[in-house]
Amino acid sequence: MKLQNPIAWLLVLVLPLGFAGIWRLQHKIDAQRESLSQESDDVLLRSRKLVKVMSLEYAPLLADIYWTRAVQYYGNKHVRGQANLELLWPLLDITTTLDPNLVISYRFGAMFLSQKAPTGAGRPDLAVQLIQRGIQANPEYWRLYEDLGFVYYFDLKDYLKASEAFLEGSKRPNAQIWMKVMAARIAAEGESFETSAFLWQDVYDSTSDPAIKKNAKLHLQLLKVREDCRQLDVLADEYAKRYGKRPRRMNELVWAGMLPGIPGDPLGFGYIFSDEGKAELNLDSPLLEQQLLIDRLGSQHR
Amino acid sequence: MRRAGVVALNTFREAVRDRVLYNLVFFALLMMIAAIAVGQISIGIEQTVIVTLGLSAISVIGLLISVFIGVALVSKEMDKRTLYALLAKPVRRWEFLLGKFAGLVLTLAVNTAAMALGLVLVMIYVKHTLERSDSAVLVAVYFILLKLALIVALALMFSCFTTPLLATLYTVGLYIVGLYVQELRNLPVNVMRPAIAAFTKWLSYLLPNFENFNVMAMAAHGKAIPGAFILQNTLYTVVYCTIVLTAAAAVFSRRNLK
Helix, strand or coil: CCCCCHHHHHHHHHHHHHHHHHHHHHHHHHHHHHHHHCCCCCCCCCCHHHHHHHCCCCHHHHHHHHHHHHHHHHHHHHHHCCCCCCCHHHHHHHHHHHCCCCHHHHHHHHHHHHCCCCCCCCCHHHHHHHHHHHHHHCCCCHHHHHHHHHHHHHHCCCHHHHHHHHHHHHCCCCCCCHHHHHHHHHHHHCCCHHHHHHHHHHHHHHCCCHHHHHHHHHHHHHHHHHHHHHHHHHHHHHHHHHHCCCCCCHHHHHHCCCCCCCCECCCCCECEECCCCCEECCCCCHHHHHHHHHHHHHHHHC | CHHHHHHHHHHHHHHHHCCHHHHHHHHHHHHHHHHHHHHHHCCCCHHHHHHHHHHHHHHHHHHHHHHHHHHHHHHHHHHCCHHHHHHHCCCCHHHHHHHHHHHHHHHHHHHHHHHHHHHHHHHHHHHCCCCHHHHHHHHHHHHHHHHHHHHHHHHHHHHCCCCHHHHHHHHHHHHHHHHCHHHHHCCCHHHCCHHHHHHHHHHHHHCCCHHHHCCHHHHHCCCCCCHHHHHHHHHHHHHHHHHHHHHHHHHHHHCCCC
8 A cells, every 4th residue: 555645644544533433432332322221121022932933943042042141131130239120031931932941941040030139039929830831841850849849948938839849859750869858848847947958058069150059158148047046046035034134245145154155157257136135147247238138128029 | 877976076176166165164163152151151051052052053054055055056057158068068957956966965064064073072172071962963963964955955946947036035935934834734724714724734744844854952952862753854855855856857957048
């Protein structure tokens, strides 16, 4: 390219200036779009049958794309701390219609749907519907029965149906022996610390996804907190019987010889007594914020 | 038949010269990006998506080659006037057609085999091992090749009596219709007039059923594909291609090439 040519000179000038302008403009457009996109979450095609028909022979690939979209949607809402997950069901509905054998979408989809905010959409009814659809398409996969029992047990508190789901799952090929044990224990005891801890521990052990692992770990920690507080309240009751007043500080139980030292939560922060004399998490414990958030958003959903 | 073989070999050489196999670079890049990216943005479908994406890419790339090169097999020779020189030699018109068909199917076979190898390598990278159930992926690749052979035959037939543009439209149209043959059979025949119901049923068996070759979901979930099904699909393709190529030869032999 000879630079004596005026067009060549123009090009040398226009290229950097033009692209610099494009670069700045694109940034502005991105900012504009970002402000718009917060209000424009949408699933353009909500009819699962239409999507299936339009997918030609590429339904399994489209199912993977829809599943990834569901995960991204859930993740984005989770990061922003938004509890409104109204598009989660249409996305999962389409995903499982496109590929009824994509068991991961039933398993994790049900978890996203069933749990209380902020970890889920607080729709255990839809979670049950999703898993039942999964069982219909994959009747021999025992883990789906475990998931169904999980939703009935934790979210719907329907211990009879939870027990039935575990029992039904225990009859499927390769089902773990503890499924039968769970069925019997839930039928006899309803909710208990041991059962809850076992189920969350299984979620923790059986997933390789860091976000699901973190969620399971948090639930295990909060379960431990609840059980610790229950036991400390029993000790406080005994203290009240012995000394005629409830303890105001944890040290009082230690001085009375009822505890070897001040007990700590799973993160090592010592428990305290509230003004009402009930054991609770230390104000400095990061678990307190999580517990309050789950309780607050859970009560909003109810 | 030896003459058809020579035409086939030359068709393959021409495709290679025309850089048709360059699409393999695109496929390789797509698979590499998918293998690395999917694990980061989704949950639990790293292996499934590699299979579905790989098979879809093999199918789409193969479709583009079979339709666009398939319809140009005859028209290009006519436009360049090389057909006249060829037919002046002791080569029958049906041998020319058969050779063209075999040459493009050979090109597609080489292309598909190379992409299948790439897919298997990416699967090994993602899963660190291969299991017996992964053989379903190879069956799915074989079914894609059968489907492509049928599309080439259709494209070749249409290009024998119409323009390349219309031949492309007819081939793509018939391919899409062929994906919904099952839907045609599931139409509510009890609300139709008997004659229409009979016609619909008749039509659904006459049209090429491309849904026969769709085992992508089974391959993605490692489900075994019965040997009888593989045999039936192979026979279906052979019979259907024979019918279409015979029709193409009949049309082409009567065509006025002046």
